[in-house]
Amino acid sequence: MKSLPAALFGAMASVFAQIATTTEPSPSDIAASAATTEPYSPVSNVEGLAFNRFFQVWFENIDFEDAAADDNLQWLASQGIALTNLYAVAHPSEPNYCAAAGGDTFGMDNDDFQRVPANVSTVVDLLDTKYISWAEYQEHLPYPGFQGFNYSNQETYADDYVRKHSPLVLYDSIAENSMRLRQIKNFTNFEADLANEKLPQWAFFTPNMTNDAHDTNITFAAKWLRSWISPLLTNDYFMNDTLVLITFDEDNTYKKTNRIFSILVGGAVPENLHGTEDNTFYTHYSVIASVSANWGLPSLGRWDCGANILEIVANRTGYVNSDVDTTHLTLNQTYPGPLSNGKYSEYSPIWPNPVTEADCSAGHGVLDIVKKTYAKTEPTYNYTSPFPYDSKSGYNVGNMARRKELLHSRL
Template sequence: MFTKQSLVTLLGGLSLALAQTSSSEYPSSAEISAAKATVQPYSPVSNVKGLAFNRFVNIWLENTDFDVAAGNENLAVLAKKGLLLNNFWAVTHPSEPNYCASAGGDTFGMDNDDFHQIPANVSTIADLFDTKNIAWGEYQEALPYPGYQGYRYPESGANDYVRKHNPLILFDSVTQDALRLRQIKNFTSFYDDLEHHRLPQYMFITPNMTNDGHDTDITVSGAWTWNFLTELLENDYFTKDTLIMLTFDETDTYEIGNNVFTFLLGGAVPEDLRGTEDDTFYSHYSVIASLSANWGLPSLGRWDCGANLFSWLAEKTGYVNYDVDTSNLYMNQTHWGPLSDDDYSEYYAGWPVPTTEASCSAGNGILSAVKQTYKGLTATFNYTTPFPYDSRSGNNVGVKYSRTLKNGKVESGVSQ
């Protein structure tokens, strides 16, 4: 297995120079054409054994209420083949902050779908994976070339690819690294990687704006999901020891709780859980926490720190998940921060400070780069709770949570 440094040496300066593509919101046609002709995808592979799964596939659809998604025949049939997560929550509105949260463990106050470039000293899941050389990749339908950083493609006309649905492209720590940038690829690369057995151990898959239901509806996104997954589920290379998660970025109705239809599939779903339902409280942050627990990775020290783990994974680690009283929970807004348009959240220039000392649900401490960057600073929020809340704005306050530890001790709290 190549490390990142050994591959840099192997490829030499020329290939890496070609990967330094435009970071503009709207690159010129000439720049796009040149990059299409020269930039090659990078498909690292690894085989780091996990506690509960060896590969994780994260597939997101768009803007659909739970009941609407549950009523789609294609999704309902697929869910019955795996484990339905009844109590899985998106973390805010609109779309982009949810995608951002899935990679960075925070929304940083984002209340919009703007063009963002998050500073390189903000760590992401890519940094967690690198601690054990776990290969990762993103597959974005209609991406014109690996690592395209533009706001959308094509740049006019009907929507197809959009940057706001691409989690890791938002972070300078990824886009300023030539190799990492080329791990963000299109669907042609997905099928090439599948055929040549070079899929990464973590992948994030985003359909285009038609197939994800954003510009269409659940009938279209449900049919796309069925067509995409049914053949893959018969592919042993894809499914063996693999955990596939199908979820939605957010509900369509902002006035209701942000509980999104979500299910798990694949060979890693325990036999006794297939065809059943799990009522444990989860959020998009639970995915980061579960990835960390599965592969023995540290936490980002943000909202992933206190997030519940997938239930059978929690049992393997000895962690006890919290029960959350969702009767007073909505998860429809985010806390203040520097990426706010001062619309649904409050703009504040300072970047939120993660926790550097807390004991997190994954049980493996805080990423060393986070500890070094924020050494001596006090965490901005209480990142050890199983859901995000903000006392200053009143967002998600007054919500009760509790758990009973194996020694019988009861731990409880109220967000305030």
Template sequence: MYIATLISLAASLRPSAAATAQFFAPPSSGPLVQSLNYTGVSNSTLDDRHVVEGQVFNRIIQVWLENTNFETAAATPVFESLAQQGIVLSNFNALTHPSEPNYVAAIGGDFFGMHDDNMYRIPSNISCVVDLLEDKGISWATYQENMPADGYYGYTYTSPNYASPSSKPYTYYVRKHNPLIIYDGISEDPNRIRNFNDFAADAVNGTLPQWVFVTPNMVNDAHDTTIDFAASFLEYWLVPLLTDPRVNGEDTLILLTFDENETYEIQNRVFSLLLGNAVPDCLRGTIDDTLYTHYSSLSTVQANWGLRSLGRQDTNPLLSNVFSFVADATGYENVYVPASEIPMFNLTGVVPGALTSAAFVPFAAPDLEAHGAGSCGVLTRPGLDPTLTPCTLPPPVNMLALDATTPWQMSPKTTDGRNTIPCANAKCR
């Protein structure tokens, strides 16, 4: 199926863009030019020159935008143009509402009951994608626009409004869109939780890692603005990088996606697009209607590099199909799900988990017998209690009724310190 069909349908459904008081302003003269409109130039670069060969790609860059219905993005001219250069994943679904659980799940294979945007931490005995990468020696980093310093642990950061200097300072950075900082085992490596000046430095230096997660700031990702505003950002930042071999080499795959849709009452389908030179020429401008979710980015990485799995939803065949052209090349067999059997992914209510105070249970161990797309077993971190399975967990506790919260929630007003609310339950470690 070719992209023209989708464009025609989406254009008829696209709502008019909402008015916004803000206007896009590029923070620098180009995506690889460092900007004093952030917090100063980068004073360091990574040293990631070793390449671990993948079966289909040697670098993957994920770029996440915010809160937009599929049809709205698909009918926006910049996205239409980008779609002609890649593969539209027309059945890609976010997992829940609001934002933060989707980010956490895409990194760790579960959202652990989280159903809000509060300030959480996940203990160091819980593994995530970074553990899988490091197990094979694959370099990684996340780049967060307007984050003030590498490894910044705060809930938000407010800085001068570079688009409108006469306006009051603006909260451009939020922790809830920076999933790696939420995992204690990863936040302890702050040099790899970086900002956009670091991205520019690493790309120019030729040391951009093999696995990259990118979050634009709160206006450029459409969270506080509109899809047209985000499109202007993409024209400034992403479009030039597609022709820059320092970023988009011949073996680079780029996933442009959204955390969730805007309308909670409908299926949580989001516009997602595979770009980059790793996409075969014959597949550009096409549509892949396979059922995918945010867990598919985990399984695709696992299949490409033959990685171990997390033993969580990344090994659930229904939810973690590998991107089709990667599955074909690696021999992974995706699961076909008829449209009538696709579950709704617009969860907004409470489910038991370690990251909810309304139905708290300790972190469960992963399924150690699970088989992931990389076919290499399950990776766990030191300190995990394998006896805490979903079947052996105690009944959920409504901690709010006890005037308490889950031990893993910190005050949203906290700007530093990991132990604001220490874990009082030994089982939750």
């Protein structure tokens, strides 16, 4: 893929937006790259507190009530733990995927072709501190590391793979590194990694636009999911100490709360918890925090810093999660930032500074490169909060949260 060079302006802690323009590769270019680009499948065996592998599978745009009522999702919930209080963090899709990798939306309120500057860290940088293997699996991605805006079904020309549903490729710290790019693969590569027992310890899965419910509905997607995951749930190699999060990027009715139905399954879920519910307040940021707590990793210093940790992990660390009053909480839009186009937030040219001096909910401080990059700067937001808010723009100000052993505090 050809793109104009991007420039960074200002100090390291105030990185301005990169303007990315792209000419989509031709079918012949894609075919040539597919013939020569080899996937990279590193393996590792770093022991965690609650799981040794963590996989998340994302679906699209379904209201909580509709997902919770689906027969196939109810069956999957009976095989694990239903998370009944997990929230997406914005609309539309792409800011949620962005948040899942980098702990922030950066004001994104659109599904545009986005690039996040290379000095903004991601969950990959956290995993790399302990050489924990990782991958991203995108159904029908034409070749490892493809950076195009989309890739249509070559028979029907219907939507298939889309860049906006690929969180890691949004970050130049990954997209500008050829080895990292080759770890963004397709489902055929996943099947090969499974058969060769070369699965990573962390992975993000996105089905295509048909199977993820975006262009269909929850009945279709849940039926596909059950047929896809059922053989995996009986595969000893896949299941061994593995935790799988099945979730959605956002709800479908923007005026609702953006609560999304989610399920934890896998060999890391104790049998006595099968068919149970976890009503703890979580967001997409909780996933990064939980991964950090499980493997003793630092924080990105963004919204993962104060996020609640999955109880299955928190119970092993002694961390006490916060109770959050969601009565007036709104997670349907976001705060100002450089990736906004003015639809659900306001544009600001300044990239937010993370917190650098905090233990964070995982208890292991902030990533060293983040502390070095943003040394002697003030964090833009109170990233130690269990939910995002912004005092300057008034976003989510006045909502209530408390640690279970503390009195209520107003944020």
